[in-house]
Amino acid sequence: MSAPLLDIQDFSVRFGDKLAVRDLSLSIARGERVALVGESGSGKSVTALSILGLVAQAELGGRMLLDGVDLLQQSERQMRGIRGGDIAMVFQEPMTALNPLFTIGKQIAESLRLHEGLRPNAARARGIELLRRTGIPEPERRIDSFPHQLSGGQRQRAMIAMALACRPRLLLADEPTTALDVTVRQQIVDLLLELQEQEAAARGMAVLLITHDLNLVRRFAQRVAVMEKGVLVETNTTEALFSNPQHPYTQRLLDSEPSRAVQPVAPDAPVILDVKDLAVDYRTAGKGWRSLFGGDAFRAVHEASLTLRRGETLGVVGESGSGKSTLASTVLGLQGAAEGEIRIDGQPLAALRGAGERLSLYKRMQVVFQDPFGSLSPRMTIEQIVGEGLTVHQPQLKGEAKRRRIGGLLEEVGLPAESMLRYPHEFSGGQRQRIAIARALAVEPEMIVLDEPTSALDVSIQKQVLALLTDLQKRYRLSYLFITHDLAVMRAMAHRVIVMKAGRIVEQGDTLAVLDAPTHPYTQSLLAASMLANPASASAALKENIA
Known part of the structure; x- marks a missing residue:
């Protein structure tokens, strides 16, 4: 040889x-x-x-x-x-x-x-x-x-x-x-x-x-x-x-591929989030004389409607630029003017006035971001990071009682209570994401927006974090709005799924029904490209459906 x-x-x-x-x-x-x-x-x-x-x-x-x-x-x-x-x-x-x-x-x-x-x-x-x-x-x-x-x-x-x-x-x-x-x-x-x-x-x-x-x-x-x-x-x-x-x-x-462990949603579970005909526009920089009038409008989300019930996970899939993150930030009240209606526990988001009403909304909804290192302040200890929400929403909790609460939250996500004295850079990626989850849990929310929470993690750590999220949902009947482009993760976590392309919802339904028998060509192309499909047919399906 x-x-x-x-x-x-x-x-x-x-x-x-x-x-x-x-x-x-x-x-x-x-x-x-x-x-x-x-x-x-x-x-x-x-x-x-x-x-x-x-x-x-x-x-x-x-x-x-x-x-x-x-x-x-x-x-x-x-x-x-x-x-x-x-x-x-x-x-x-x-x-x-x-x-x-x-x-x-x-x-x-x-x-x-x-x-x-x-x-x-x-x-x-x-x-x-x-x-x-x-x-x-x-x-x-x-x-x-x-x-x-x-x-x-x-x-x-x-x-x-x-x-x-x-x-x-x-x-x-x-x-x-x-x-x-x-x-x-x-x-x-x-x-x-x-x-x-x-x-x-x-x-x-x-x-x-x-x-x-x-x-x-x-x-x-x-x-x-x-x-x-x-x-x-x-x-x-x-x-x-x-x-x-x-x-x-x-x-x-x-063996680190995520496995489906979804608990059924109670038939009488109330609707936590109700979105109807949501449309979101961005202003782009105009050229020439158009810049005097603020440029052109770009519609990032077109007439999107969805519901999320107590204890349910709604998956949102699509490529970059499909409108997933814009949809989530608008639901969280972090986006500017939007058309349509968003109701949280039946209360219109647009009707909230004043800092007090806004604070009550943010207590109900929390978010876990994609990059745990970028979303945690490097200048703050874990005690300060996890306790920040408690300072705002539960100011009566002070001293040793507050520290016990923070320690309990850390133990709940699989970290020792004494780790609260350390800084984010002293933890691995999976541990930092657990800290971000503990921070979201601190104010006892009803709904958590999960924006690609595992895409920055190794496969075995990803499986651990998904198992943690599943366990927390079961214990506290949390509702998840789960944004991802990983269809294996979506299959493991979501009760229902919506598929977005160019700001529009092109397909939605029960997760297994959509992933096993997609009807829209775009969903079919995502499945082919995700490498969950048969390798021999994936490229052909992708070329056929990508247009």
Whole structure:
């Protein structure tokens, strides 16, 4: 057999006293697609960055051979010649990986100029061809666009074009679809598969995919390597690993898919939220003389109607820009003028006057956001964060009684009471989300808006948080307005679901009925793109229904 393209032998990474990767040995053949999976902190990304020589202030050990050349022994100048030429990388968040001050064309041309010595006109022509190859419409025009002028999917396609510009032998893809909507995610997966097969046939290009998305691994990779706490615990072909995992950690990962544990809603459950014919407009900046009159109106939500009963979970699904978050913020009273009617416990939202009436509303409704780190103040202790709502809504609760209440809330979400003295940065992502849930529970709300509460979490942590939310709903008959683009989570959590596209509700009904037999083409395309559908038919369904 021929020597592997990449051969990692007894590789270790140490940051001071912390051993981040321990004795990792892994090889990748030419033309092979390998997935490196594991939870946050398992050492996946550190390994990938080490291949590129981008890990600073760390002690690296072992060998990392690319076609027999030890990457760990190369100087920085030698690595600059390897990066982009022999090894390229597609990052998770293209908006932060792309330079906002340069056009897409200039960023592609830079790599072509440095590694292939192309002149500006030749580099531009090659850039246009690369953008066309990755499926960006009107590449002759888009090549002069800045990153902020492209959609998320287009930015990721542009990053892939940059990565492939110099025909690398090894492509590293670090969570390349996590930040994308489900339909765009499927398109990017199909694109990577197509391009890799083309490049594998021409130059033997291999791909190392780093992800915690097991559906993506199942569809994309030929072989899987599993890491836990810096140690490689299992390696096998994709089919064998998914059908018969050997290591307990791999078994736990594969068992982390959310399972449905929805309690039936009482037949006489009262309606907590009643929305009728809701329409929300935004003002956009006008051009020329139109700016004198405040610009144009953009309708973000069109005549939406829904109800939510006590103890029920209503799921809201759709892609970015579909109006999900606008709908939620309007229901919470955080949005400006809106048409239609919103009733909370039968009381019209528009009829509330004065700070006192508004406070009573906010006591009934709370929200848990997507990013637990961004929604918790880094300058406040957990005691202050969880107790803030109590200070506003239950000012009579003071001193030791208030601390006991906060400690009880933390224990209720699975955290020790003494953790109230610590700060958010001292907790993991899953623990921070539990703190956010404790903060929402503090004022004993009737309804909680959950805005993508698990999308930033690893699969096993996600399952724990969903189980916690289910348990809390059962105990307190909480109502959830659950916003997500993850249909597996929706299937596990929601009694009913509404599907939004371009600000309109295009389908709604019982969750299992909608997900098992969708009637609207858009819902069908979401299911196909979510990778819950049969992989062989998903792409065809997506192409048929996406229009």
